[in-house]
Amino acid sequence: MDQLPEPYAARAALQRFYQSKQEAFSWVKDRHEGSEMAGPLLMSPSNDYFWQPAPLLIIGQETNGWEYVLDVAAQMQHYEVFGVGRTYRSSPFWNITRKAEKALGNAAYSCAWTNLSKFDFKSGRSYGQYAKAVSTLDGMLVEEISILRPAVCLFFTGPAFDQRLRRTFPGVAYAPIPGWSTRQLCELVHPQLPAYAFRTYHPNFLRRRGLERRFIDFLTSLPRAQAGG
Template sequence: MNQIGEQLQVMYLEYWNRLKGALADGNVNLHSLSNPFLIDADEPYQEASIKVLFVGKETNGWGQYIDHVDREPEEAICDLQNDYIRFRRDGKWGHTPFWRACRIIYDKLNTGGPKDGYMTSNLIKLDQNRTRPSPEVEEIICNNFPLLPYEIKILSPDVVLFFTGPYYDDRLQRTFAGSVLDSVNGMPLNLLCRVIHDKLPYHSYRTYHPGYSLRGNKAKVARFDPVVDAIVNLVLQKY
């Protein structure tokens, strides 16, 4: 495991038992929860000229938390990080909107760079029944497993793109307390905005999940182009 992976593992260990205890106190049905989405940095990310982190909403299934909850935390965390690396290298879901969008934007920012040299994470680290947790369970997860700001600190990306859409803005602004959503190039705020916070790099933006525009007919797909162009042009002004 590389240095970034080790730093992430230490941070994950700090919160593992805290989440477990809070879920037990809240009498949450553990069978309804996915595994935590724990990441590790593969070599291509470390070699990319412009380091990009894409942040989704929550997983749409990622194994079952119940299978790992009572294991030794170090072993469980290591296995989940290895699952992330295997998933990324396998590329089985590369055709889906989220991963297509990541690849499109990353490639435009890193012309000729290492293949798939970007990172991904989630705003909410566990899903419930393959979708966003109930408000009560979401509170427990996010209050006791507040990993994303620490992942960003460890990964030190140049660009963070939140593919979370406006309906997750409440969670986004609670994760980054005091953050401001600012308009970009006169585009509607719900379509694209810059997320301003001292724990985020300057180039941090929130837009819709790519499933909004990259799933369906060509007319829908074309809606994604202005968002991509705006983000890429803003970032490349610096480089």
């Protein structure tokens, strides 16, 4: 990968990209007016992200409630205030994210975070016609990764989202990792992903299955993933 972008330039590039998607955001919301679809989730990473030895991008499923406005600047500001979980209650998702940052040698609250689904439906996963509408925005992830150039991508999407990932990254390979089933943890290999890209369960499920410690140990054992490497 190329060297990481300057923070202001990266955030400006994200804002321009999100503004170019305004019509698509409006289509999703207008198509289902009054359906309680929150979003879009729009990133605005802190400066800390760009200064880490292994800049980390977390990709989740969907938000558990979010802002209900289409204004790009307002949504990016809401992201900044949220602070990748700094102002949120303790939860398995953010607790394991903090442990992942530490395992990679990064500072706490230094990751960037997005979701495959840019909208949530009634503070959860959409379904039926709503899911089809939301999935039309999945390809945004490719440009977000291109702009932020993470050294590590962790997909907490679980196998239930694999079909959408395959559409987003055509030809992606799910490489097995010794000691794990591919449903539990696998490496995602694709030209538009960094050298370290892994898909595992949502942290709630990792914890319930007793796999949290093994997962963090796996991250700790990785050779240090340097930005621009």
